[in-house]
Amino acid sequence: xxxxxxxxxxxxxxxxxxxxxxxxxxxxxxxxxxxxxxxxxxxxxxxxxxxxxxxxxxxxxxxxxxxxxxxxxxxxxxxxxxxxxxxxxxxxxxxxxxxxxxxxxxxxxxxxxxxxxxxxxxxxxxxxxxxxxxxxxxxxxxxxxxxxxxxxxxxxxxxxxxxxxxxxxxxxxxxxxxxxxxxxxxxxxxxxxxxxxxxxxxxxxxxxxxxxxxxxxxxxxxxxxxxxxxxxxxxxxxxxxxxxxxxxxxxxxxxxxxxxxxxxxxxxxxxxxxxxxxxxxxxxxxxxxxxxxxxxxxxxxxxxxxxxxxxxxxxxxxxxxxxxxxxxxxxxxxxxxxxxxxxxxxxxxxxxxxxxxxxxxxxxxxxxxxxxxxxxxxxxxxxxxx
Ligand SMILES: Cc1cc2nc3c(=O)[nH]c(=O)nc-3n(C[C@H](O)[C@H](O)[C@H](O)COP(=O)(O)OP(=O)(O)OC[C@H]3O[C@@H](n4cnc5c(N)ncnc54)[C@H](O)[C@@H]3O)c2cc1C
Numbered sequence: 001x002x003x004x005x006x007x008x009x010x011x012x013x014x015x016x017x018x019x020x021x022x023x024x025x026x027x028x029x030x031x032x033x034x035x036x037x038x039x040x041x042x043x044x045x046x047x048x049x050x051x052x053x054x055x056x057x058x059x060x061x062x063x064x065x066x067x068x069x070x071x072x073x074x075x076x077x078x079x080x081x082x083x084x085x086x087x088x089x090x091x092x093x094x095x096x097x098x099x100x101x102x103x104x105x106x107x108x109x110x111x112x113x114x115x116x117x118x119x120x121x122x123x124x125x126x127x128x129x130x131x132x133x134x135x136x137x138x139x140x141x142x143x144x145x146x147x148x149x150x151x152x153x154x155x156x157x158x159x160x161x162x163x164x165x166x167x168x169x170x171x172x173x174x175x176x177x178x179x180x181x182x183x184x185x186x187x188x189x190x191x192x193x194x195x196x197x198x199x200x201x202x203x204x205x206x207x208x209x210x211x212x213x214x215x216x217x218x219x220x221x222x223x224x225x226x227x228x229x230x231x232x233x234x235x236x237x238x239x240x241x242x243x244x245x246x247x248x249x250x251x252x253x254x255x256x257x258x259x260x261x262x263x264x265x266x267x268x269x270x271x272x273x274x275x276x277x278x279x280x281x282x283x284x285x286x287x288x289x290x291x292x293x294x295x296x297x298x299x300x301x302x303x304x305x306x307x308x309x310x311x312x313x314x315x316x317x318x319x320x321x322x323x324x325x326x327x328x329x330x331x332x333x334x335x336x337x338x339x340x341x342x343x344x345x346x347x348x349x350x351x352x353x354x355x356x357x358x359x360x361x362x363x364x365x366x367x368x369x370x371x372x373x374x375x376x377x378x379x380x381x382x383x384x385x386x
Contacts, residue, residue: 001154001319001328003027008142008152010130010165012036015291015308016158017115021059022316024120031150032119033142035129035159039116043108044184045215045223047200047302048309049363053101055313058368059118062101068114069106070214072199077353080205083255087353099363105200107186107215107223125150130164135285154286154325156315158308161274162237163293169284175237175274178298181230182273183247184239185265189220192264197222203251203258204354210251211302212261224265226250227300227350233272242268273298278344280337283329290315295340300350303343303362311336313367321372331372339365342384358382 007023009016012034020030056062077087089095091103116124127146133155134141142150157165161175189196200213210226228250248262275298282289291308315332322328343362346352353359361382 001323001325004029005319006139006151006153007031007319008033008140008150008155010142010155010157011159011163011291011293012039012112012124013158013160013291013308014111014115014305015293015312016156017112017119018055018059018309018312019156019158019290019316020123021115021118022055022312023319024123025059025118026316026320028319030123031152032124033128033130033144033150034124034126037127039109039112044186044225045105045213046108046111046305047103047105047213048111048306049103050096050099050101051363051365051367052306052309053104054366054368055309056114057101058313059115061114061117064114064117065106065111066102066104067217068110069104070199070217070219071102072105072213074199075103075353076198076201077355078201078203078255078257080203080210080251080254080258083257086204087355087357089353089359098360100366103363105213105215105223107221130159133165133168133287135287140286152286154288154319157287157289157293158291158312159293161276161292161296163289165287166289166293169287169289170279170281175276175296177233178273178275179230180227180273180298181233182225182227182271182299183242183250183268184223184225184271185247185268186215186221186223187264187266189214189222191266192222192260194260197257197261201257202353203254205251208250209300209350210258210262212258222261222264224261225299227273230272235272237272237274239269239271242270244268275344275347278341280333282333282337283325286325288315288325288329288332295344297344297347298350299347301343301347301352303347303352307340307343310339310365310367314370314372317368317372335370335372345384
């Protein structure tokens with residue numbers, strides 16, 4: 001598209017910040033609007049693989065990304081009670097060479113800080129909650145609940161699972177509660193008694209699981225997150241205060257290594273887990289969706305953030321490459337929908353790296369170089385035989 005195209009990015013999360021950085025690098029004028037008054041270091045950890053490192057490389061952030069978070073030495077899957085090792089992926093030099101980049105576990109807020117670095121000063125307008133969009137033949141007017149308006153030629157909805165942009169395209173529809181809640185805690189590693197824990201372990205029980213990992217290079221901060229059955233959730237998507245004893249009791253009978261983690265947890269909060277059923281409508285006219293706004297997945301594959309960042313890379317390339325929004329958005333969705341659909345399916349099954357798993361198609365993917373004129377075979381998962 002013409003480099004004079006005015007682009008509004010709605011939402012300054014992982015998808016929005018990545019897209020804004022890449023589009024500015026490509027020469028576009030970009031405004032990012034976010035509802036938050038400012039960013040703060042709240043939230044928890046996120047696991048990201050080489051498919052994401054390759055995108056951050058394009059923003060000259062890869063080294064800082066890997067140095068701010070931890071490059072875990074291993075991902076382990078273990079049985080929650082016997083401790084039996086079910087699967088192991090070693091993140092050694094051979095693995096990094098095979099996938100084309102490092103794996104990094106990082107505090108989400110630290111990643112947000114990094115993703116803001118490449119942006120031109122003043123790009124992000126905080127305190128701008130999108131309230132509605134008017135589309136005309138020649139452009140868009142964005143309405144914010146602080147009473148201000150913005151003008152743009154195209155808008156990218158990156159406003160998360162409760163996206164107002166999505167409502168504009170698809171009509172209002174609540175996200176789906178998946179029957180699981182997620183107790184989470186971030187705490188100093190010094191609270192863990194005895195020997196240090198492994199860098200990143202998923203503990204599997206028949207109807208629940210726990211993921212525990214370090215988030216910093218010096219291994220001084222631990223993040224633990226579980227998924228437990230929950231028949232219902234009263235309230236919106238906001239977290240509620242949790243009970244540490246209930247969290248420990250949920251894994252009563254756990255292997256000693258898991259018990260040391262649950263017993264170290266403090267300040268537990270409980271988050272409901274929502275997702276979105278698959279939708280293949282990601283754009284309308286001048287407005288397009290990415291990330292959780294179009295395809296929020298349940299966090300069991302730890303891949304929603306990766307999909308958001310991959311979306312940003314492919315969408316930025318399509319906007320730069322093709323002449324008009326219709327062509328750019330059609331190519332973007334043709335490339336993204338099959339891959340995201342695979343991730344949605346695996347996330348629902350909660351089967352990722354439970355046992356022997358083919359991972360090359362996922363971590364080896366490079367959204368910065370896949371051809372834009374066709375859907376590559378690599379973009380579909382060999383695990384799922386469609
Ligand atoms: C418990 C849990 C653990 C997870 N772990 C992982 C993991 O390990 N690895 C991984 O890859 N993924 C993980 N995910 C998924 C990942 O967090 C999301 O998929 C990812 O954050 C989506 O990015 P996004 O940019 O689309 O949306 P978000 O990061 O949610 O950003 C949306 C942005 O839009 C803003 N916004 C919202 N509404 C409006 C509005 N009306 N107007 C203006 N701004 C608005 C918000 O303030 C926010 O800044 C996890 C998710 C959960 C729930």
